[in-house]
Amino acid sequence: MTLAEIAGATTAPADAPAASAPAAPPATTGRRRSRWRWFARRPGLLLSIGVLLLVVLWAVRPGWFTAADPLVGVPREKLSPPSAEHWFGTDSIGRDLFARVVHGAQYSLRAVAIALVLALVVGALLGLISGYLGGVVDNVIMRVVDVLLALPGLLISLILITALGFGTLNVAIAVGVSAVAAFARVMRSEVLRVRNAAYVEAAVKGGVRWWSVMGRHVLPNSYGSIMALGALEFGSAILSIAALSFLGFGAAPPAPEWGALVADGRNYLATAWWVTTLPGLVVIVVVIAANRIGRALDGEWRQAR
Amino acid sequence: MKRYVARRILSAVVVIWAAFTISFLLLYLLPADPIAIKLDAVEGGGRGGSGSVSMPPEQVAEIMARYGYDRPLIVQYFLALGRMLGGDLGTSITTGIEVRDSLVAALPQTLQLASVALLIGVLVGVLVGVLSNLVAFRWLRQLLQSLPPLAAAIPTFWFGLVLLQVFSFRLGWFPPWGNSGFASVVLPALTLSLPTAAVMAQVLSKSLREVLASPYIETARAKGASRLRVHLRHAFRNAMLPSLTVVGLTVGNLLAGSVVVETVYARDGLGRLTETAVDGQDTPVVLAVVVISAVVFALVNLLVDLLYPVVDPRIRRATTAVA
Numbered sequence: 001m002t003l004a005e006i007a008g009a010t011t012a013p014a015d016a017p018a019a020s021a022p023a024a025p026p027a028t029t030g031r032r033r034s035r036w037r038w039f040a041r042r043p044g045l046l047l048s049i050g051v052l053l054l055v056v057l058w059a060v061r062p063g064w065f066t067a068a069d070p071l072v073g074v075p076r077e078k079l080s081p082p083s084a085e086h087w088f089g090t091d092s093i094g095r096d097l098f099a100r101v102v103h104g105a106q107y108s109l110r111a112v113a114i115a116l117v118l119a120l121v122v123g124a125l126l127g128l129i130s131g132y133l134g135g136v137v138d139n140v141i142m143r144v145v146d147v148l149l150a151l152p153g154l155l156i157s158l159i160l161i162t163a164l165g166f167g168t169l170n171v172a173i174a175v176g177v178s179a180v181a182a183f184a185r186v187m188r189s190e191v192l193r194v195r196n197a198a199y200v201e202a203a204v205k206g207g208v209r210w211w212s213v214m215g216r217h218v219l220p221n222s223y224g225s226i227m228a229l230g231a232l233e234f235g236s237a238i239l240s241i242a243a244l245s246f247l248g249f250g251a252a253p254p255a256p257e258w259g260a261l262v263a264d265g266r267n268y269l270a271t272a273w274w275v276t277t278l279p280g281l282v283v284i285v286v287v288i289a290a291n292r293i294g295r296a297l298d299g300e301w302r303q304a305r
Numbered sequence: 306m307k308r309y310v311a312r313r314i315l316s317a318v319v320v321i322w323a324a325f326t327i328s329f330l331l332l333y334l335l336p337a338d339p340i341a342i343k344l345d346a347v348e349g350g351g352r353g354g355s356g357s358v359s360m361p362p363e364q365v366a367e368i369m370a371r372y373g374y375d376r377p378l379i380v381q382y383f384l385a386l387g388r389m390l391g392g393d394l395g396t397s398i399t400t401g402i403e404v405r406d407s408l409v410a411a412l413p414q415t416l417q418l419a420s421v422a423l424l425i426g427v428l429v430g431v432l433v434g435v436l437s438n439l440v441a442f443r444w445l446r447q448l449l450q451s452l453p454p455l456a457a458a459i460p461t462f463w464f465g466l467v468l469l470q471v472f473s474f475r476l477g478w479f480p481p482w483g484n485s486g487f488a489s490v491v492l493p494a495l496t497l498s499l500p501t502a503a504v505m506a507q508v509l510s511k512s513l514r515e516v517l518a519s520p521y522i523e524t525a526r527a528k529g530a531s532r533l534r535v536h537l538r539h540a541f542r543n544a545m546l547p548s549l550t551v552v553g554l555t556v557g558n559l560l561a562g563s564v565v566v567e568t569v570y571a572r573d574g575l576g577r578l579t580e581t582a583v584d585g586q587d588t589p590v591v592l593a594v595v596v597i598s599a600v601v602f603a604l605v606n607l608l609v610d611l612l613y614p615v616v617d618p619r620i621r622r623a624t625t626a627v628a
Binding site: 239 | 328457460461
């Protein structure tokens with residue numbers, strides 16, 4: 001949490017009121033107060049939630065935050081440093097960088113959402129089948145998972161992009177597939193834990209068909225840690241997607257994808273530091289915030305309840 | 306012991322074979338059409354517009370046959386596997402150059418970069434990991450402990466560009482790009498080492514913390530060993546093992562990371578080769594890169610596995626008991 005506070009000290013967006021939203025109405029006032037105190041003891045976490053909410057708002061309502069056009073620049077104002085008018089300065093053809101970052105949020109978030117949903121659903125399904133059926137099926141799936149875990153994620157993503165082609169959707173699929181193995185592994189171990197529970201045995205002995213047992217009894221009792229993993233993977237998914245879009249495999253040029261924004265500044269490193277530095281800083285802050293929330297969902301939150 | 310080694314070697318071979326098979330299936334089952342891309346490029350068209358090929362179908366079929374794309378998938382697979390075992394990695398679709406030749410030219414550059422990066426990453430990681438437990442001031446420990454997660458959140462490409470900005474353009478200490486001597490490898494290696502250092506520091510710091518809580522450390526303290534001696538002599542050796550595993554696993558990430566780093570610094574090497582191959586959907590090159598990465602990865606992890614018994618006598622005893 002010290003980390004998020006450090007990050008917060010450098011950026012300090014004033015969105016404290018928005019952060020109270022996740023403390024949704026609990027059953028009793030006593031619980032509400034204790035939960036509120038739980039949050040109040042973690043200013044870094046509150047700040048992280050605020051940062052993510054802000055980015056989500058950037059993605060859905062970019063017009064609230066900037067009036068400038070992210071695609072059309074004013075050539076006269078090209079490469080002007082950060083100022084009151086252009087918070088992040090302007091790029092080589094005079095486009096407002098802050099506007100581009102704000103409008104770019106929707107590309108990043110959409111890609112992350114697709115990647116995570118894909119990884120989660122496919123990984124959970126594989127883990128469920130593998131853990132529940134066992135035997136040969138389990139062996140085959142887990143050997144494939146082992147190899148996928150051994151190969152670096154970026155390499156797997158690049159293989160998929162070679163096969164699928166470019167674009168935000170393909171990048172998202174590539175990142176999602178590269179994360180499937182980790183989800184499958186976690187889901188399988190959870191399923192193995194649940195499978196021998198008495199209620200599962202009762203359902204099987206009661207004549208419930210195996211897919212119903214999986215869907216009705218095993219799945220609802222084992223998806224907890226996979227959701228936590230999803231939260232933890234959020235930050236690294238943002239990083240992978242940014243890296244692939246930096247390499248030029250993402251959306252076509254005028255689109256302000258975050259990685260592509262950093263890449264745009266490569267030719268102006270000596271003269272215009274802000275073109276690469278500031279969009280990158282935004283990525284870092286978002287990743288730190290996501291990781292902080294992921295850690296909270298993974299451990300502290302469950303312990304506290 | 307002999308059996309332990311044999312089993313490790315076998316599993317390394319299996320990993321390489323499986324990496325080849327999985328990437329072959331992904332590359333050849335998915336609806337990519339490298340021939341159409343090549344033909345598009347020949348006619349000066351843009352990438353990906355596979356419908357616009359105006360070449361007569363017989364000619365397209367002939368080119369497909371030359372690259373073997375007209376055979377059934379399973380035949381293609383075994384042919385490719387057989388060629389790969391014989392050391393023939395095929396020819397690039399976009400350039401027509403033997404893939405083996407480009408790999409032989411690119412690999413040393415990247416291995417140099419990756420090994421310097423590994424060295425820096427391990428040194429910095431160990432230093433931060435140890436200091437974040439050893440330092441007597443609480444605030445400094447907390448600061449050091451907050452560094453690795455921060456480093457893990459930094460995109461490598463951005464870190465590389467910032468280093469370029471400061472040390473090449475502002476200060477002029479290092480050449481901004483190219484493969485000219487040692488000076489040109491410093492910044493790329495530093496960039497590439499960042500994730501390694503972060504993971505190393507995190508893992509080492511955590512295992513040190515756990516080891517420091519164990520009873521034998523209490524004994525060492527009780528008999529009056531100094532703080533430094535307890536940390537380095539007693540705790541570090543036992544806490545080292547998980548970090549050793551991380552070193553093995555991180556090698557694959559170093560090779561993959563070279564794709565980004567070599568692009569940032571415009572260096573020649575395996576990473577640039579990969580980037581260009583992906584850009585041109587050059588399947589044989591991508592496949593070869595995956596296999597080479599898997600070979601390097603498997604070899605390094607084999608080495609790590611063989612190092613375990615050397616480092617830890619407990620494992621030595623266990624493996625000799627099995628053999």
